[in-house]
Amino acid sequence: xxxxKKLFKFSIWFLFFFFSTIVSTPAxxxxxxxxxxxxxxxDMYSTFSTTKTTIHxxxxxxxxxxxxxxxxxxxxxxxxFKQKYMMYSKHWGGAKDxxxxxxxxxxxxxxxxxxINWLILPDYAAKFKALVxxxxxxxxxxxxxxxxxxxxxxKNTTVRGYFNSAQALADSAExxxxxxxxxxxxxSPVIVFEGSYGGMLASWFRLKYPHIALGALAAxxxxxxxxxxxxxxxxxxxxVTNDFKEASENCYNxxxxxxxxxxxIGSTPKGLSYLSNKFKTCSQLQETRTLKDFLENMYDDVxxxxxxxxxxxxxxxxxxxxKKGNDIxxxxxxxxxxxxxxxxxxxxxxxxxxxYSVETNLGYDWQTCSEMVMPVVRGSxxxxxxxxxxxxxxxxxxxxxxEVEIMSGWIKLYHxxxxxFMK
Amino acid sequence: xxxxKKLFKFSIWFLFFFFSTIVSTPAxxxxxxxxxxxxxxxDMYSTFSTTKTTIHxxxxxxxxxxxxxxxxxxxxxxxxFKQKYMMYSKHWGGAKDxxxxxxxxxxxxxxxxxxINWLILPDYAAKFKALVxxxxxxxxxxxxxxxxxxxxxxKNTTVRGYFNSAQALADSAExxxxxxxxxxxxxSPVIVFEGSYGGMLASWFRLKYPHIALGALAAxxxxxxxxxxxxxxxxxxxxVTNDFKEASENCYNxxxxxxxxxxxIGSTPKGLSYLSNKFKTCSQLQETRTLKDFLENMYDDVxxxxxxxxxxxxxxxxxxxxKKGNDIxxxxxxxxxxxxxxxxxxxxxxxxxxxYSVETNLGYDWQTCSEMVMPVVRGSxxxxxxxxxxxxxxxxxxxxxxEVEIMSGWIKLYHxxxxxFMK
Numbered sequence: 001x002x003x004x005k006k007l008f009k010f011s012i013w014f015l016f017f018f019f020s021t022i023v024s025t026p027a028x029x030x031x032x033x034x035x036x037x038x039x040x041x042x043d044m045y046s047t048f049s050t051t052k053t054t055i056h057x058x059x060x061x062x063x064x065x066x067x068x069x070x071x072x073x074x075x076x077x078x079x080x081f082k083q084k085y086m087m088y089s090k091h092w093g094g095a096k097d098x099x100x101x102x103x104x105x106x107x108x109x110x111x112x113x114x115x116i117n118w119l120i121l122p123d124y125a126a127k128f129k130a131l132v133x134x135x136x137x138x139x140x141x142x143x144x145x146x147x148x149x150x151x152x153x154x155k156n157t158t159v160r161g162y163f164n165s166a167q168a169l170a171d172s173a174e175x176x177x178x179x180x181x182x183x184x185x186x187x188s189p190v191i192v193f194e195g196s197y198g199g200m201l202a203s204w205f206r207l208k209y210p211h212i213a214l215g216a217l218a219a220x221x222x223x224x225x226x227x228x229x230x231x232x233x234x235x236x237x238x239x240v241t242n243d244f245k246e247a248s249e250n251c252y253n254x255x256x257x258x259x260x261x262x263x264x265i266g267s268t269p270k271g272l273s274y275l276s277n278k279f280k281t282c283s284q285l286q287e288t289r290t291l292k293d294f295l296e297n298m299y300d301d302v303x304x305x306x307x308x309x310x311x312x313x314x315x316x317x318x319x320x321x322x323k324k325g326n327d328i329x330x331x332x333x334x335x336x337x338x339x340x341x342x343x344x345x346x347x348x349x350x351x352x353x354x355x356y357s358v359e360t361n362l363g364y365d366w367q368t369c370s371e372m373v374m375p376v377v378r379g380s381x382x383x384x385x386x387x388x389x390x391x392x393x394x395x396x397x398x399x400x401x402x403e404v405e406i407m408s409g410w411i412k413l414y415h416x417x418x419x420x421f422m423k
Numbered sequence: 424x425x426x427x428k429k430l431f432k433f434s435i436w437f438l439f440f441f442f443s444t445i446v447s448t449p450a451x452x453x454x455x456x457x458x459x460x461x462x463x464x465x466d467m468y469s470t471f472s473t474t475k476t477t478i479h480x481x482x483x484x485x486x487x488x489x490x491x492x493x494x495x496x497x498x499x500x501x502x503x504f505k506q507k508y509m510m511y512s513k514h515w516g517g518a519k520d521x522x523x524x525x526x527x528x529x530x531x532x533x534x535x536x537x538x539i540n541w542l543i544l545p546d547y548a549a550k551f552k553a554l555v556x557x558x559x560x561x562x563x564x565x566x567x568x569x570x571x572x573x574x575x576x577x578k579n580t581t582v583r584g585y586f587n588s589a590q591a592l593a594d595s596a597e598x599x600x601x602x603x604x605x606x607x608x609x610x611s612p613v614i615v616f617e618g619s620y621g622g623m624l625a626s627w628f629r630l631k632y633p634h635i636a637l638g639a640l641a642a643x644x645x646x647x648x649x650x651x652x653x654x655x656x657x658x659x660x661x662x663v664t665n666d667f668k669e670a671s672e673n674c675y676n677x678x679x680x681x682x683x684x685x686x687x688i689g690s691t692p693k694g695l696s697y698l699s700n701k702f703k704t705c706s707q708l709q710e711t712r713t714l715k716d717f718l719e720n721m722y723d724d725v726x727x728x729x730x731x732x733x734x735x736x737x738x739x740x741x742x743x744x745x746k747k748g749n750d751i752x753x754x755x756x757x758x759x760x761x762x763x764x765x766x767x768x769x770x771x772x773x774x775x776x777x778x779y780s781v782e783t784n785l786g787y788d789w790q791t792c793s794e795m796v797m798p799v800v801r802g803s804x805x806x807x808x809x810x811x812x813x814x815x816x817x818x819x820x821x822x823x824x825x826e827v828e829i830m831s832g833w834i835k836l837y838h839x840x841x842x843x844f845m846k
Contacts, residue, residue: 071494073793074584161497208631370496 058090061113064178066138068145068162070170081145084136085175088116093129095185098418100130100411102191103176103213104385105205107198108364109357110141120387120400121193127404128411131188133179135172137198139163139363150359154366163363164371169201173209189414191407195219195385197364197372215410217403219385226372240303243312251316254331255299261328262288278329279336282347290350295332297353298339308391314338481513484536487601489561491568491585493593504568507559508598511539516552518608521841523553523834525614526599526636528628530621531787532780533564543810543823544616550827551834554611556602558595560621562586562786573782577789586786587794592624596632612837614830618642618808620787620795638833640826642808649795663726666735674739677754678722684751685711701752702759705770713773718755720776721762731814737761 062085069077093099102121115134116122125132136143144150145159153159172192180186192202192213199221206216245252265271266288276285285291302312318338324330336348354361388400485508492500516522525544538557539545548555559566567573568582576582595615603609615625615636622644629639668675688694689711699708708714725733741761747753759771777784811823 069495071587071589072492072584073587074581077584158497161495161500164494164496166494207633210630 060087084142086134088132091125092131098187100189102130102132104134105194105198105201106136111136150362189214191215193217243303247313248316251319258332280347282349294350483510507565509557511555514548515554521610523612525553525555527557528617528621528624529559532783534559573785612637614638616640666726670735671739674742681755703770705772717773
């Protein structure tokens with residue numbers, strides 16, 4: 001487990017373009033920031049409607065006619081599709097005095113109308129009298145072109161071609177410039193925010209569009225995970241493994257030897273039945289891969305979204321104590337039981353961790369297989385972009401204070417320069 | 424005329440992304456840096472062959488299979504075309520000790536095999552033991568896709584679509600990364616260079632691809648001429664006008680009143696004949712516009728490419744002295760005569776200033792009408808990217824020294840950081 005002290009040491013935030021590598025989009029195209037949010041939003045995903053969510057009175061849900069292709073002068077490039085964005089103006093001090101605009105980039109999931117509720121941005125906006133703008137990423141949620149589903153998009157080689165981060169960055173540039181013009185906020189400084197994939201977008205946006213964004217706050221954004229910029233042994237599974245090793249060397253060894261044990265026992269139909277019973281799987285296992293994936297996903301999840309309620313040491317404690325028996329499989333099962341904390345008594349659904357929406361599964365699979373193939377690293381994911389809670393650890397509270405200080409510095413400097421220039 | 428002192432004050436160079444606004448791509452899509460070079464290269468343009476030019480023994484002429492569309496995953500985006508680039512390795516200290524790579528971006532004209540002869544880069548390369556790479560801009564010279572002519576490209580809405588600066592920057596990124604890999608020069612710092620449109624590309628490249636280019640030297644690059652970033656009264660014609668006003672207020676007034684005089688006299692066929700004779704035009708004027716364009720181009724040219732041999736004060740001196748007569752038209756004609764310095768005795772070709780190649784005319788017209796509509800400013804154009812001459816003014820010599828100092832600073836800092844990081 002990563003202790004809070006360590007978490008602070010490897011703190012997850014990223015400002016401007018100085019960033020930590022304490023991040024976590026897995027080697028497989030399994031994402032990052034999204035999972036926790038999905039877990040919380042499961043009911044919304046099942047209905048996937050705009051109407052069920054609570055809308056702030058200070059929130060406007062809008063659609064921008066977005067250009068399909070920003071890098072081409074072919075006629076078909078000028079085709080537009082509706083891109084969802086939201087403006088949250090509760091704290092907005094207005095354009096007249098050049099109050100800032102904070103832009104939250106959407107990531108590989110829909111931007112629900114209550115997205116603002118999940119974010120730390122309203123707190124920051126209150127401090128800075130900022131306007132908050134949330135821009136949904138092209139091809140997710142309500143921003144899919146031509147009324148197509150993600151399944152249709154992925155099958156359509158033409159439309160799919162425009163599904164990449166370069167186009168997504170240009171989308172945001174276009175919307176931000178449009179809004180600044182429309183709001184007469186020419187001189188309002190823009191800061192961009194997000195975590196995980198959205199955090200990469202924020203960092204890249206600051207780099208590629210320095211004339212539009214004054215700064216970027218990117219949480220858990222693995223921007224160094226490309227072109228072999230970081231060393232191989234800082235990859236995702238290395239870190240997950242290390243998290244368990246740090247929690248307990250004995251636990252690590254038990255898990256390590258369990259894979260062969262599962263394969264050995266599961267090599268016969270009788271053995272598969274035994275495993276199904278042992279792990280209380282909701283349906284009979286057809287192959288050991290299913291069980292191993294389930295366990296691997298559990299270890300990943302608990303390392304990636306580590307918090308006081310759920311973290312590698314809770315699983316390891318159960319494994320080491322051998323409450324379900326002293327043999328390897330009983331210990332591993334004890335770990336599963338501890339993870340689920342007594343829920344799911346009847347059986348465990350081996351698809352439990354495949355809880356992304358179809359569009360996120362398909363869409364982000366496409367993105368990570370086309371342009372963003374990456375390993376990944378240490379830390380709990382995207383914590384500091386989510387709204388503050390009472391039981392936030394001290395390091396996180398301090399981190400947020402520091403973020404505010406840094407952003408204040410940027411904006412103050414910007415305003416000083418602006419007023420000097422305008423004299 | 425702009426005195427040398429003033430030229431120094433408004434010095435034309437641009438390093439990193441601090442830049443002057445002393446630049447000169449005209450409001451009409453008439454370019455910048457290219458004109459002087461064309462004038463010098465007229466014989467080459469007439470033959471347009473690779474074989475006639477002298478090739479250095481240290482120069483390799485190469486072709487890269489360039490991706491047609493860098494921002495799209497459609498199958499047709501992966502189509503490649505041959506892009507010309509050259510490597511000049513005379514001074515190259517090699518990749519082993521991470522000697523730098525200097526990349527000269529091609530602009531809106533072919534990169535002839537002797538391009539290196541025109542550039543200051545060999546001098547700089549000698550100082551830094553650098554490899555010089557020259558990359559031809561897509562769609563110009565030998566880098567036109569699919570064996571098409573510029574006329575065909577401009578008519579073909581599909582191929583034309585990929586003809587823009589964003590794609591051109593990505594071309595260079597791809598070639599540079601490819602070369603670094605091929606030369607095992609992973610840690611050789613890259614500095615990008617050019618003037619005029621190529622200088623804009625260099626600046627933009629440093630901004631958009633900071634992980635590839637350590638710095639940019641851009642001469643006469645009007646990067647601020649977009650999105651109303653500079654004030655209207657710093658536009659191109661404002662500056663040309665001012666150059667003449669500064670040379671002589673009387674001259675300025677004579678030129679100012681000449682336009683109405685030309686129109687008045689040229690309003691009848693008899694008057695047009697009179698003007699044709701007066702200005703010794705090679706063919707009879709059909710309209711006053713032709714004469715006015717010719718004069719306007721002359722004033723532009725002399726302001727833009729001002730040097731000791733040819734500058735506004737030489738024209739103004741002739742105009743003010745009234746050597747060809749004291750009436751307005753005689754004075755203006757005296758200016759023309761002075762500009763051409765006694766050459767062209769028989770007649771003046773009113774198309775004299777339309778001496779760009781067809782592809783540059785068509786191609787850069789397309790570029791400036793699609794994405795780069797701009798006014799322009801003060802100074803002599805692109806001087807500091809051309810090779811040093813014995814009679815270079817002191818300010819230019821000093822400027823180049825300063826450039827070398829700045830680049831040395833970048834490279835030294837980079838190497839220090841690199842070796843620290845690699846320890």
